[in-house]
Amino acid sequence: MSNSKNIKVEMIDPGRLSPNPWNTNIVSPENMAKLDASIERLGLFKPIVVRELKDGSLEILGGEHRWESAKRLGHQSVPIVNLGSVTDKRAKEIGLVDDLGGLDRALASAARLAGIEKYRTTDFPRHV
Numbered sequence: 001m002s003n004s005k006n007i008k009v010e011m012i013d014p015g016r017l018s019p020n021p022w023n024t025n026i027v028s029p030e031n032m033a034k035l036d037a038s039i040e041r042l043g044l045f046k047p048i049v050v051r052e053l054k055d056g057s058l059e060i061l062g063g064e065h066r067w068e069s070a071k072r073l074g075h076q077s078v079p080i081v082n083l084g085s086v087t088d089k090r091a092k093e094i095g096l097v098d099d100l101g102g103l104d105r106a107l108a109s110a111a112r113l114a115g116i117e118k119y120r121t122t123d124f125p126r127h128v
Contacts, residue, residue, distance in 0.1 A: 006084040009047060011077040017050060018057060019064050022092060025099040027065050035069045044070050047079040049098055051086040058082065061091050062098025 027035070048063035060067055070078045086094065
């Protein structure tokens, strides 16, 4: 990942974002309805984590379901944290940590996730 000085927080049109191809987090329709209700009531206060691809497009690493909900609810802008250029390996690590709520849970679950490369504790950054 690029230097933390390059991280940008901004509001953008949700149409500028695209999901990553490896997201393993599946949410039931009932939980999506709860997420919609929560965002309607409280707003979208947790930013969507993205990386910038070589072509300048923005790919979601964390918060795909919040993004989907915001689009369904007609939000014209969403908060994002743009990490800049991030390798695929680091992007997957960040996505796992974001989906699972922290590094310890991510490490415990990583071995069970089919289709994602094997992880070792030493492969993860100390701070994400």
